[in-house]
Amino acid sequence: MATKAKDQSAFLTDVKTLRERARQSLDDGAVMPSYQGDPEKTIELLQAVVATELVCVLRYQMHAISADGITSKSVAAEFEEHARSEQGHMLAAANRIDQLGGVPNFNPEGLASRSATEYGEGGNLVEMIKQNLIAERLVIEHYQELIRYFGDSDPTTRIMLEHILADEEDHASDMHDLLVAHEGKPFLEG
Numbered sequence: 001m002a003t004k005a006k007d008q009s010a011f012l013t014d015v016k017t018l019r020e021r022a023r024q025s026l027d028d029g030a031v032m033p034s035y036q037g038d039p040e041k042t043i044e045l046l047q048a049v050v051a052t053e054l055v056c057v058l059r060y061q062m063h064a065i066s067a068d069g070i071t072s073k074s075v076a077a078e079f080e081e082h083a084r085s086e087q088g089h090m091l092a093a094a095n096r097i098d099q100l101g102g103v104p105n106f107n108p109e110g111l112a113s114r115s116a117t118e119y120g121e122g123g124n125l126v127e128m129i130k131q132n133l134i135a136e137r138l139v140i141e142h143y144q145e146l147i148r149y150f151g152d153s154d155p156t157t158r159i160m161l162e163h164i165l166a167d168e169e170d171h172a173s174d175m176h177d178l179l180v181a182h183e184g185k186p187f188l189e190g
């Protein structure tokens, strides 16, 4: 046991050095010298996440209002719930940008082109469900790639994205269930 403890301590910085480092470069806020990511690149990638999530909030909210008017209160409620969830994702990414010393970009100008997903265009209930399922499938792939990219270089960002990814998989599953219920087909049209 003693040998194991000694081996582990070789990976750790001593307390005195940690205390000295914490006092240096206070302007860097939460970004420590041990941060192995590239803060500028991370901020740039997270700005795209903010834009993507914001567009998802707007699409789900637009669909929630439209669906409520068309036929289905329960589908509208589901869209509404997803809109709130996407807003939570957007705020998580925005707060991480702030921690890394950036300013989250909420500028409506250029929002659609900064976003990975599309705003959509409403339509009937099935069309709306499909637009959302496509968007969810897109972000699942996108966030899986980002999670692999961040790996151990920025565990905080990676873990945040892992939580978001789990929600997106839930959202996709919800949209798929709705599609089956309203169209009777368990697959997307090509």
Ligand SMILES: [Fe+2]
Pocket (backbone or CB within 6 Å): 053, 056, 085, 086, 089, 139, 164, 168
């Ligand atoms: Fe999301």
Ligand SMILES: [Fe+2]
Pocket (backbone or CB within 6 Å): 056, 082, 086, 136, 167, 168, 171, 172
């Ligand atoms: Fe989602």
